[in-house]
Amino acid sequence: MSIVVVGSVAYDGVETPHGRVDRMLGGAATYISLAASYFSPVKLVAVVGDDFDAADHDFLAGRNIDLSGLERVAGGKTFFWQGVYSADMNDRTTLRTDLNVFADFNPKLPDGYKDSPYLLLGNIQPALQRSVREQMKQTRLAGGDTMNYWIQDYREELLATLKGWDFLLINDSEARMLSGEANLKHAARKIMAMGPNTLVIKRGEYGAMLFHNNQHFVAPGYLLDRVCDPTGAGDCFAGGFLGYLAESGIAPGGGNIDRAALARAVIFGSVMGSFCCEQFGVDRFRTLTRKDIEARFREFKSFTEF
C-alpha cells in the first residue's frame, strides 16, 4: 500500500551541542520518506538541483523509495538550510535559507503515483499541497503538516487546503496559533471543525496527542540517553504514523478509523522520531532495522503500561 510523499529534499548545515555538520542530506520529504519506508513503499515528489549527490540518490532508492517524481533542475542548486540549536535543544536559530530550485517547486505527480491510496504532504505552501491533493485519484487517507508562517500569512489558503485533508499533524504552539485557543482540548475541537477528522499534536520531548472524532490518545516521549540532532524528528513521526496506517491497509469507513490502530500509529511515529534524534541528519536510517523499531515499540509498552 504505497504512500505519496511531497515536500522538500535539501542539504542542511546543523550545529548542536554534540557537534556540527556543514552539509548533509535533509529536508522534510527526505525524513518522511525514510521513516515511512520501513512500513510501506514510498513514492517521493520533490525537486533538487544538479548538485544532488548520486550517493544520496542511491541511499533513498535503496530504501524502497520510488524517485521517479524527484525532479532534477539542470543548472540549479538544491535547497540549503543552516541552523544552530540551543544548549537544551528546545530552540533553534536559522542561520541561512537558500531556497534555490525549491523556490519554483510546482509538484507534478507522475502517472504511476496518482492511484496511491495514501498521501502525506510535507510542509510547503498550502496551495501547492492542494494542487497535489487534486492530482490524486483515489486516496484513502490524505493529510500533512504545516507551520506558523502559513498559519499567519496564508490563513485563507491554508483553510481551503485543510478542508480536503483527513489528518493534520502540527506541533502544540501551531495548534494554539491556528485555533486561537490556549487549551489544547478546545484547540483540537476547533481545528477538526476545519476539515481533518484526525489531528495529531506533536509536543517534542513530551510526546504527542491524537484526536479522532470524540476520542483522544496521549503518548509520552521516549527518554533518550542522548539527543544528538533533533532535525527531522517531527517529519519522521509523520512518516512512521502514516507508514504504519498504510501497512495496515487502513480504509476509513465514513471517516472512522479504529482507535487501536491510530494509537499504534502514534507510537510508531514516536519510535521513528526518537531514532531520528540519535544521530546527525538521516544517519540513523543507514543502520536502523525493522527489528530495532519493533523492540522500541515494545519498550514504549513497558514504560507506559499500568
Next chain:
Amino acid sequence: MSIVVVGSVAYDGVETPHGRVDRMLGGAATYISLAASYFSPVKLVAVVGDDFDAADHDFLAGRNIDLSGLERVAGGKTFFWQGVYSADMNDRTTLRTDLNVFADFNPKLPDGYKDSPYLLLGNIQPALQRSVREQMKQTRLAGGDTMNYWIQDYREELLATLKGWDFLLINDSEARMLSGEANLKHAARKIMAMGPNTLVIKRGEYGAMLFHNNQHFVAPGYLLDRVCDPTGAGDCFAGGFLGYLAESGIAPGGGNIDRAALARAVIFGSVMGSFCCEQFGVDRFRTLTRKDIEARFREFKSFTEF
C-alpha cells in the same frame, strides 16, 4: 496505614485568567493531606496563627486528617502567600510572602505520630525535614519535596537530608538544577545516587516520570477542559502518590517496590493533581469522591492504552 505529612498550612491570594480569590486555605501540607486522605488516614504537622478559621480546621478534620500536630501560635498570624499566574498558567509571579508564624516553625511530632509507617515531607528547610525524619521510629517509606531555593542556597544541608529518603518528588527544572544534567535520564541516575531509590520528576501539564532502580515509567498529563487554578497540583500529586502506596501497605524489601504499584501510584498522583486544578484552591476537595477518582483512573487507562 497512616501517613505523617509535614509542611505549610497557609492562606493564599491567587489570581488566574479565570478569576481571583483574595484569601483562601492553602499551603503544601494542606494540599498533600487532602489528596492523601482519599486513600489513607493522615496525621498533619504544621503551624498556624490564631487567625486560622474554625471552618478550615473543621474541613480538614472532616476529611480523616488528624490535627493533633497542628500547632496554633497565640498572637501570631498564619503564613500568607499571594501570586498571579500568566495567561497560559505556565508561570506565576509571587506578589507577597508573609511567613508569619511559619518563620519559626520547628516541627515536633506528637507521640501518636511517631509509629506511622509513611512520611511525606512538604517543601520546607531541609534541616527541619531531617529532624522530622529522625523523630519517626519505624517508617517503611519516607521522602518528600524540595525546591530551587534549597537546591541553590542550602545544597549541603539538602544532600544530608536526601540521604535518609526513600523517595523524592521534584519538577523537571529542579531535577536539572540538582543534578547539573540537562538530560533527564542522566539527571535521574545522579539524583538516585544521592539517596532516594525512587524518584518522581513532575512535568506539569506534560505529566510525570518515575525512576526506580533500573526501571522507569512515564505518564502523560490529564487533558483538562479548563485549568482554573494550578496552585497545589504538585502537592496533590505527592499526596495521591504516597496515599495510594500507603493504602496498598507497600513494604519495600531491600529497597525494592513492585513496579506495577509504583506506576499506579503515579497515575493516582496525576489524577489528584488534575482534580486540584479544576477549582480555586482546595475547593474541588469539598465535593470530590473516591468514585470520581476511580473513574478518572480508568480514563487514564483508556487514553494511554495501545
